[in-house]
Amino acid sequence: MLEAEVTITVPFHDLDPMGVVWHGNYARYLEIARCALLERIDYNYPRMGEEGFAWPVVEMRIKYVGPLRFGQQAKVTARLVSWENGMKIDYLIHDAASGALLTRARTFQVPVSLATGEMSLESPPELLRRLKDTP
Amino acid sequence: MLEAEVTITVPFHDLDPMGVVWHGNYARYLEIARCALLERIDYNYPRMGEEGFAWPVVEMRIKYVGPLRFGQQAKVTARLVSWENGMKIDYLIHDAASGALLTRARTFQVPVSLATGEMSLESPPELLRRLKDTP
């Protein structure tokens, strides 16, 4: 199963007045992990575009278990859990030092043809081929 | 039922390379509507703090039905749907011009005592009193 992991050092500008990462900023952390995952199958955003598709996020769910603070190392894991009719990706954020689970999240993306602007019900063959060819 | 509505004009800096609002930026729109809702019961973030509580968002779900584009007027409605054990707020984003539904979302927040750092299982009496006193 396709997976990727990135480590993020929490920057000052992501903090809110409580001194913890503002909840809306987690979408950026998820995206960095998602892009690392897609990079593993050579399917980054520019490549998708070259092959005629955009993959908008149509659903995002985040459960905040524990806060993230300044300078903390956050290990963000993204795993592709479904891909035949869109891409469903699950995320976990752990404190890199203690291993404590801090966040669970999921995104769902669908292919939209850049030529017609229409959403497809099935993932394009290029994605499926890439997944098959990845060891 | 407590409800508030704000209208947001989509700014350039919220757009992504596809020319639509990047999905992570919606958390800001939700927060603006949530703050307008809490303002209606005089319970904004500084006031919560004065009364000894923070209210971190512990869950957020967003379903993106249609995109938002530059200059578009988005009507964001927030409705408090549950308040006795935390605050559950539902959101709808509509295109202000056509009335088309663009986004559904939900957030869940819990009270955390600033004195002890502990999460409460019940909403503080100040919130319940405020809700009761609001016409």
Added chain:
Amino acid sequence: MLEAEVTITVPFHDLDPMGVVWHGNYARYLEIARCALLERIDYNYPRMGEEGFAWPVVEMRIKYVGPLRFGQQAKVTARLVSWENGMKIDYLIHDAASGALLTRARTFQVPVSLATGEMSLESPPELLRRLKDTP
């Protein structure tokens, strides 16, 4: 002289751990005022693009005189001070309630042809015509 003014209510998500707007977020406030100014001559970003130009910001300077806090009303004024060889815009941010000056800023933008990718030394005639025709 072309001028525009917008009023921004400081949102929670723009605050940093000191409880004031993080300095980098002011670029968004400037842009909202700049877009209002360009709207006055019907020259918003999509329109620029239709006429074959992008106008990247090539310089930005901000002097922070006083802080902005949660819920504060900030009056942002943008004034076009030079336009023949690029657009130089000056900004002032005042507290809407007291009139106190909080920020001075300047941006400089240059026209880049979308066809050739080259930066022009002179502003395109469409901009000059628009400015001339605006009362």
Added chain:
Amino acid sequence: MLEAEVTITVPFHDLDPMGVVWHGNYARYLEIARCALLERIDYNYPRMGEEGFAWPVVEMRIKYVGPLRFGQQAKVTARLVSWENGMKIDYLIHDAASGALLTRARTFQVPVSLATGEMSLESPPELLRRLKDTP
């Protein structure tokens, strides 16, 4: 002279509709380099606070020489150029691959006493001692 360097991989969410990093997002890149620089003298934001000071940015200037694109590696260098009456830091952003200069920037920060809320005209002795003790 105190200096630090960080490498940033441009994320998707920092891009604007032109496919380049939106100019306002550079303030985040500068801050990451500035924090790395301050870390070298063990003077990060929490430490400043423990010693009774905040260091708000009171001026920021950015000159955008060339754009940054998705996935590009940007090497951000921060150098402390003045420290006796506030901290003046100069920044350069280079393309990590080609070495091409992409951005010049400067920030100026002043010490504000957390006890009195007053801005100091001189940097606190703790900063000067740290700088002296750093090889």
